[in-house]
Amino acid sequence: MNGITILFLMGAVLLAAEVFLPGAIAGIFGGVAMLAGCVRAFQVFGSGGGAMAVLVALGLLAITFYFELVWLPQTRFGKKLIVQSAIDATSQPPIALAAEVIGQSAEAVTPLAPSGYVRVAGRRYEAFCETGHVAVGETLRVVGLDNFRLIVSQS
Secondary structure (H helix, E strand, O other): OHHHHHHHHHHHHHHHHOOOOOOOHHHHHHHHHHHHHHHHHHHHHHHHHHHHHHHHHHHHHHHHHHHHHHHHHHOHHHHHHOOOOOOOOOOOOOOOOHHHHOOOEEEEOOOEOOEEEEEEOOEEEEEEEOOOOEOOOOEEEEEEEOOOOEEEEEO
């Protein structure tokens, strides 16, 4: 009986430690300990005692998960473990609205071979030139938008 109790408690502690430890090793060992406790209960107490041990193990798991996932995040210590901030920034500047740039004149800021940067109405955009290579300073016309760049062609 003491061995089964120790296996259950050790399994619950290792599963609870999984929240704080990197990797899945503690959780795996905790699950194996709980399973070993259930198998040992079937060997010692037969099917009735084993079934009762399985119910106890499931109840212990439910209590452990409740404390980890419901109670702990509400405590002061738990709030320190959880990231509370959000990132509102983007990695790319917003692409222009089609109505604002299509048909506008653009100046090549870098060589377009066929991609590079252009300036439209004082703003710099990544662009793709349909007509091939364009030198710096040439005047282009915006003819469309791609997912992340303007599509330009020589005027």
